[in-house]
Amino acid sequence: MQFKPIEQSFAVNFNYSLHFTNEVFGSSNSLFAEIIKSYKPNNQVKLLFVIDDGVLRNHSYLLENIKSYCLNYSKQLIFTESLLIPGGEAAKNNYDNVNSIIGAIDKNAICRHSFIVVIGGGAVIDMAGYAASIAHRGVKLIRIPTTVLSQNDAAIGVKNGINAHGKKNFIGTFATPYAVINDQKFLTTLEQRDWIAGVAEAIKVALIKDKSFFTEIKKNAVLLKERNMEAMLHSIYRCAEMHMDHIAQNGDPFENGSSRPLDFGHWSAHKLEQMSNYTMRHGEAVAKGMAIDLTYACILEYISSDVLDEILGVLINIGFDLSIPVSGNKEMNELLNGIEEFREHLGGELTITMINEIGQKFDIHEINLELMTDAINSLNKKFKINAA
Ligand SMILES: NC(=O)c1ccc[n+]([C@@H]2O[C@H](COP(=O)([O-])OP(=O)(O)OC[C@H]3O[C@@H](n4cnc5c(N)ncnc54)[C@H](O)[C@@H]3O)[C@@H](O)[C@H]2O)c1
Ligand SMILES: [Zn+2]
Structure with a gap:
């Protein structure tokens, strides 16, 4: 018996937007809630936050703002947990960070209809994007880059990754975000x-x-x-x-x-x-x-x-x-x-x-x-x- 090959071919469209704002979690800024609403207009959506510790050190109000923002827009948003990750390249050099995100995804029952929201420099964003793209074969991701380099390059594309075997980006994925939000307020505290x-x-x-x-x-x-x-x-x-x-x-x-x-x-x-x-x-x-x-x-x-x-x-x-x-x-x-x-x-x-x-x-x-x-x-x- 001879079988001829079954040919497979399909195309997938990828769409995402890069938004520009100031104080994304300010109480009168509806952009973030609207982005989530665009995904599920009539349902609440669970959010797991991953935050660069360098950002939180310089914006100590951030976590409180996020929590009250989620309460404010509770028709759309459910805050589950926030993970703090050491900022800079250390984020990509330690696989424990990936595991802790995947662990939190499991613990908080984050599914493909929930979102990871990562706030940080390019390194934390690369690492969290990788974790999000492999858990459940891909959990939705919103990137909120906080450095110039992440706002103009690292966070706006399709690549995620971590370092291994002494090489940059040795492990990684191509996976698009749901949306990217550039918030200029974060730039004011950069070294x-x-x-x-x-x-x-x-x-x-x-x-x-x-x-x-x-x-x-x-x-x-x-x-x-x-x-x-x-x-x-x-x-x-x-x-x-x-x-x-x-x-x-x-x-x-x-x-x-x-x-x-x-x-x-x-x-x-x-x-x-x-x-x-x-x-x-x-x-x-x-x-x-x-x-x-x-x-x-x-x-x-x-x-x-x-x-x-x-x-x-x-x-x-x-x-x-x-x-x-x-x-x-x-x-x-x-x-x-x-x-x-x-x-x-x-x-x-x-x-x-x-x-x-x-x-x-x-x-x-x-x-x-x-x-x-x-x-x-x-x-x-x-x-x-x-x-x-
Ligand atoms: N995926 C891609 O396509 C892509 C493209 C270019 C670069 N990258 C990666 O991006 C990484 C570099 O990113 P980076 O330049 O943003 O640096 P970084 O992520 O290493 O951050 C640098 C430092 O700034 C701190 N920080 C972040 N936001 C801050 C803020 N608002 N105020 C004060 N401190 C803050 C961090 O804690 C860290 O200590 C590299 O790993 C690079 O490989 C990825
Ligand atoms: Zn580069």
């Missing part, structure tokens, strides 16, 4: 390094896609550095819009191919974060990573030294340190191993995004390690660090 870190992702997306956005960031560099909220909100909006547009329009939202332009400058960024034992912020590492690849691009004459200096100047004006913390051949080789790790994570042919002018990207499939070493050393010479 300066977290205030600027996210700007690196805005510069990244501008460099690969939109020269006019880069020009705007260049013009506003000092305002951004000096915590001008209007300039920052504008940059967050445009950056988020471009990331979301790329995910939807580029034909590869779940990264089946080998090209990943939004990871410009990221092969070394991920490695530098890991080599620093995660004391370096993702955005700080992305600024260094872009500086490395841009210097390499200049050595190979893809871009002129004027363009290189213009871009490095903007990064410096915003407040980034562009020195690369490698001393000696061993560390240099470890950093360069990031190229192969980057390839392996995505699979297939090595594909690194480069630019040949501001706003214009292209892919390369080979890296000359000697010239890359020269690029890193020349950056360190420029920024006065002992070269390897």
Whole structure:
């Protein structure tokens, strides 16, 4: 008996919105309740909150506000429990955090018709998103990002994950949120390094896609550095819009191919974060990573030294340190191993995004390690660090 294959094919539409507000759990702000109502207009919905402890430390009223908000909108909302998670990369380095969310999902009988609401930086959001996506094969998630980087990049896309085997994002899922809410109030309490870190992702997306956005960031560099909220909100909006547009329009939202332009400058960024034992912020590492690849691009004459200096100047004006913390051949080789790790994570042919002018990207499939070493050393010479 011979059976011919049964072909299977179906398409699923993914939709979610990114909202912008101020004081999301303020008593007169109905946005959150309306979002939940859009899911179940006539029923109550259970909510399990996961909160970054760095956020709660700086916004000590938050938990009380959430509880009274849920009481206020009790026709829609049922508060079950809130879990506090240590903020920063530690959230993604410890599997216990995933287990504690899954345990709370079980304890509070959170089902696929309930919501996890995660409030925090990109790390807590990545971790909680992963836990939500595997419990019951996917519990609904609302992300409320609280850093610049999470509001303009980490929380608005389709990727969730944690670190394992000494590698960033080694374990993770592609799963879309139900909604994302950017609340500007949270940004006011960021440390300066977290205030600027996210700007690196805005510069990244501008460099690969939109020269006019880069020009705007260049013009506003000092305002951004000096915590001008209007300039920052504008940059967050445009950056988020471009990331979301790329995910939807580029034909590869779940990264089946080998090209990943939004990871410009990221092969070394991920490695530098890991080599620093995660004391370096993702955005700080992305600024260094872009500086490395841009210097390499200049050595190979893809871009002129004027363009290189213009871009490095903007990064410096915003407040980034562009020195690369490698001393000696061993560390240099470890950093360069990031190229192969980057390839392996995505699979297939090595594909690194480069630019040949501001706003214009292209892919390369080979890296000359000697010239890359020269690029890193020349950056360190420029920024006065002992070269390897
Ligand atoms: N999933 C994705 O597509 C994606 C994209 C880019 C980056 N990421 C990930 O995002 C993470 C970085 O996120 P991040 O830059 O938001 O940093 P982070 O999450 O590491 O947070 C940095 C620090 O800020 C604190 N914090 C958060 N909100 C605060 C607030 N409002 N006030 C004061 N302190 C606050 C945190 O407690 C933490 O100590 C990395 O793990 C990176 O890999 C994911
Ligand atoms: Zn990034």
